[in-house]
Amino acid sequence: MQFTTVGREIWRGARQAQRLAEANASDPEVQERLRKLRLVKALRESKKSWKEIQDLVGISRATYHRWQKALKEKGLAGLKPRSRRPKHLRTKVHWTPGLLIRIETLRKENPTWGRWSIWLTLRKEGFQMSERTVGRILAYLEKHRRIESVAGYLARTQRGKLKRRVNRPYAKRKPRGYEARAPGDLVQVDTLTLTLGPGSMVKHFSAIDLHSRFVLAEVHSRATAKLSEGFLSLLLARAPFPIRAIQVDGGSEFMAEFEEACCALGIALFVLPPRSPKLNGHVERMQRTFKEEFYTLYCAPKFAPPHRSV
Structure with missing residues (x-):
């Protein structure tokens, strides 16, 4: 060896x-x-x-x-890098089939219910779970397309309730880059509804030129396209410069006769997109000035009759 x-x-x-x-x-x-x-x-x-x-x-x-x-x-x-695994992990809760089916049933019966409403109902029925558990189950059911989300349900049900788009024969969107470089290049027009007292309501018409800040206002008891046409005639008579373009919102008072008058006079009519009052900011701010500095001091018995220009 x-x-x-x-x-x-x-x-x-x-x-x-x-x-x-x-x-x-x-x-x-x-x-x-x-x-x-x-x-x-x-x-x-x-x-x-x-x-x-x-x-x-x-x-x-x-x-x-x-x-x-x-x-x-x-x-x-x-x-060697330290482990980033958390020291304390949440214990996974296994959902019972009865709880899962009950939450799915409640949500299908009440499509707009959130986790709190469903949790409150389940607690009354004797189920023992947290509100967050209900939220996680709802997320699981939505992920697997067993229930519809609240936002999806509301969008689907309100889709047929949208207002029909009105065809404007003359009005159009303001072109990108259009600016008021001289008086009369762009005048913003809008109406303001004011309640002066019990049963007393007025429609305040306002117009402001974006370049010169020329302002004209008129008060009526109603806001119709015919009255808007009359306000346009007053604006053309009082303005010390020719008006070439007017910008309005999508209100019905700026359709029909008002739109036809703009077309006949060759005045460009720009209509704002829906729910965009910020694009008419100058006249909106002018109306706020009228409201704060005039109408807050107004006494109903002393007010002059409507159809009076200011």
Whole structure:
């Protein structure tokens, strides 16, 4: 029988390989951190500032010292990234088929109910669960298309209730980039409904020129297209300049006779998109001034009869 001995260098190499394997030295993240530590050490020896080192390597001074300390105390195992898994995980709650079916039934019977309404009903029926659990079940049912979302249901049911689009023979949208460069280039016109007292209501017509800030107002008891046509005639008579374009909202008082009068006079008529009062901001602000500085001080018995221009 022949006995052989293992050399000291071979033994040390085996032990080092074992330690590297235990430290997960083949881990790409460990190798990357070790490379950065060596690079920072080389840059420090070349008298580079920490700001330059941070820009070049991508780690801060505190991170370098923390990694260096971990490497010294634990070896390569200290460079292994810590687990980001939360220490405390929420225990998964398994929903019972009865609860799932009941929530689905309630939602189909009441398509606009949210999680709170369904949770309150279930509590009265004896079910024990949190409101958030009901919300998670509703999300699960919506994801698997077993129920319809509230927003989808409302959009589907209101689709047929939308107002029919009115065909405007002359009015059009204001062209992009159109600006009022001279008096009369663009006049904003709008109406304001004001309640002055019990059974007392007026319609305040306002017009403002965007360039000169010329303002004209008239009060009526109603707002009709015929009265708007009369207000247009008054505006043309009182304005000290020719009017070339008018901008209005989609109100019915600015259709029919008013639109026909603009067409006959060759005045461009721009109509705003629905629900866009901000695009008529000048006349809206002027109406607020009338309301705050005039109508707040108004006494109903002393008010002059309607159809009076201001």
